[in-house]
Amino acid sequence: MSPSQENNYSGFWYDVRRQLRTLFEAAFEWRNKIKEVDFSGTKCDPHPFPHPDSDRLEHCYKYGYGKGKFYPVQLGQRLGSYHIKAKLGHGNFATVWQAEPIKGLCTSGHQSVAIKVCSNNKKDNKDDVLEAKVLRKLGKRSDGKGDFGKDHLMTVDECFNVPGHFGDHFCIVSESIGPTLDHYLLMVEKQNLGSFDYNVAKKVTFQLLSAVTWLHAAGYGHGDIHPYNVLMKEQGYQAPKNAKRNVCYANCKPEDKPYMPPYLVSCIDDDLAVGAPLSFETCDARLADFGQSFKKNHPRRLYRMTTQKGLRSPEWVIKHAPITISIDIWSIACMAYRMVTGKRLMDIQERYIDENGQPTQKRTKFDINNEHLPMMVELFGTPPPWIRGKWAASNLPPINWKSTSPEGTLHKRIQDDCPSSMSTEEAELFEDFLRKAFVWDYRFRATAKDLIQHKWFQSILTDADKASIEAILVPSRFEGLNTIRNQYARLRSLPVKIGGLFAQKVD
Numbered sequence: 312m313s314p315s316q317e318n319n320y321s322g323f324w325y326d327v328r329r330q331l332r333t334l335f336e337a338a339f340e341w342r343n344k345i346k347e348v349d350f351s352g353t354k355c356d357p358h359p360f361p362h363p364d365s366d367r368l369e370h371c372y373k374y375g376y377g378k379g380k381f382y383p384v385q386l387g388q389r390l391g392s393y394h395i396k397a398k399l400g401h402g403n404f405a406t407v408w409q410a411e412p413i414k415g416l417c418t419s420g421h422q423s424v425a426i427k428v429c430s431n432n433k434k435d436n437k438d439d440v441l442e443a444k445v446l447r448k449l450g451k452r453s454d455g456k457g458d459f460g461k462d463h464l465m466t467v468d469e470c471f472n473v474p475g476h477f478g479d480h481f482c483i484v485s486e487s488i489g490p491t492l493d494h495y496l497l498m499v500e501k502q503n504l505g506s507f508d509y510n511v512a513k514k515v516t517f518q519l520l521s522a523v524t525w526l527h528a529a530g531y532g533h534g535d536i537h538p539y540n541v542l543m544k545e546q547g548y549q550a551p552k553n554a555k556r557n558v559c560y561a562n563c564k565p566e567d568k569p570y571m572p573p574y575l576v577s578c579i580d581d582d583l584a585v586g587a588p589l590s591f592e593t594c595d596a597r598l599a600d601f602g603q604s605f606k607k608n609h610p611r612r613l614y615r616m617t618t619q620k621g622l623r624s625p626e627w628v629i630k631h632a633p634i635t636i637s638i639d640i641w642s643i644a645c646m647a648y649r650m651v652t653g654k655r656l657m658d659i660q661e662r663y664i665d666e667n668g669q670p671t672q673k674r675t676k677f678d679i680n681n682e683h684l685p686m687m688v689e690l691f692g693t694p695p696p697w698i699r700g701k702w703a704a705s706n707l708p709p710i711n712w713k714s715t716s717p718e719g720t721l722h723k724r725i726q727d728d729c730p731s732s733m734s735t736e737e738a739e740l741f742e743d744f745l746r747k748a749f750v751w752d753y754r755f756r757a758t759a760k761d762l763i764q765h766k767w768f769q770s771i772l773t774d775a776d777k778a779s780i781e782a783i784l785v786p787s788r789f790e791g792l793n794t795i796r797n798q799y800a801r802l803r804s805l806p807v808k809i810g811g812l813f814a815q816k817v818d
């Protein structure tokens with residue numbers, strides 16, 4: 312960062328701007344009355360995200376009276392022109408089911424599909440409709456250069472609505488892909504393998520980066536990349552073993568009862584101790600869940616943060632920093648570290664742990680950020696002055712910047728965590744790759760296009776991959792026109808970006 316840029320983030324006018332911003336933000340919060348969701352006071356089990364080691368089951372309070380609830384899908388029922396066969400999983404906003412098309416009624420080219428049945432909250436519905444819209448748009452788009460990376464994005468077959476008691480539930484039909492990346496990460500832990508096979512880790516990272524290269528070139532950011540949203544393609548994939556579970560009425564309100572399903576369907580994980588880990592020849596990652604996707608020239612629409620805490624980039628954690636597509640790069644680099652080493656780079660617990668070692672209520676955003684940012688400082692070194700300025704404005708605990716090291720402890724962490732079979736040269740390349748991705752300032756962070764050309768990947772690239780990378784590097788005939796169009800789009804999005812600086816980021 313140049314000295315003139317640094318000056319922009321200090322001095323009298325900087326302080327005035329900061330105070331005005333704080334005032335503006337207070338007004339914004341007051342107008343929108345944004346509150347953090349706190350499960351501590353509810354009677355429900357406070358674990359909205361499936362616990363990886365448990366019988367994966369959504370919580371009863373997700374069904375019942377009113378808006379924003381799940382549709383009570385039952386095994387064997389008909390939904391649109393499909394028969395529901397099994398449950399694939401659930402998220403915060405939807406349940407996902409494996410289904411078979413009914414012959415004669417459905418034109419789907421797949422023998423088995425995944426139907427995401429979304430909750431009927433108007434606000435969430437916007438995200439779901441947007442997800443389908445973006446996926447359809449992306450499905451139709453071609454870059455005219457072979458579409459390198461597009462194969463690693465999920466596609467949508469069709470969408471329809473099912474009428475529920477309190478409004479329509481939007482359904483998105485896509486190919487039934489396979490288990491999540493998280494499933495394989497857990498398998499590696501359970502089988503004491505330490506980490507993914509080194510080349511598999513590299514290949515999956517490369518596939519994710521190529522998907523993101525294509526996505527970013529199409530003008531979109533994903534915004535929610537984490538191991539649950541990466542599906543590993545399996546031929547003829549069958550849903551995990553399902554079991555019917557009783558509804559726990561004690562966790563529901565009396566008015567919910569008439570609208571509850573007769574049973575809940577749990578997805579029992581395969582025996583992770585005996586499953587086959589990913590192989591280099593067949594591993595094929597698909598990026599899924601585009602509910603948080605956003606336009607490149609538009610900061611995050613809602614500033615709602617759903618991605619796992621440890622995978623969040625600094626600008627996502629610090630207040631008043633714009634969110635750009637480079638958040639995807641940070642998340643992928645964190646996942647690459649976990650795949651290569653078997654350890655989380657930044658292990659942030661999302662819940663408090665009780666005296667029996669059991670997770671309890673959600674930690675506050677303030678508490679999490681207080682732990683997360685100093686972790687980043689330790690690993691990646693002292694942040695640039697403008698981030699330090701925003702640090703102070705974010706009410707984070709003060710740090711003695713003179714005592715922090717400029718390059719951080721990443722080098723040592725890599726040496727400690729990398730498998731012993733990894734050569735020194737490979738470890739150096741891996742570190743260089745990570746350092747390019749973990750740049751504090753989002754403006755200088757490497758792009759996905761830069762990273763797929765990184766030397767770290769050279770050893771696994773096929774001739775076809777190399778040719779595809781070369782093809783996307785050739786400037787298109789319309790490059791000049793595109794630049795003008797991009798600049799115009801940037802100019803148009805400037806007011807929205809400025810607004811984004813003041814927007815409250817809500818968990």
Ligand SMILES: Nc1ncnc2c1ncn2[C@@H]1O[C@H](COP(=O)(O)OP(=O)(O)OP(=O)(O)O)[C@@H](O)[C@H]1O
Nearest residue numbers: 399400401402403404405407425486487488489600
């Ligand atoms: N096409 C698919 N094939 C196989 N399994 C799938 C598919 N789509 C979703 N799943 C399973 O369903 C789970 C939930 O899906 P998804 O992440 O899209 O829901 P969500 O409510 O949007 O989640 P989130 O809370 O992350 O926003 C996934 O983690 C995965 O296990």
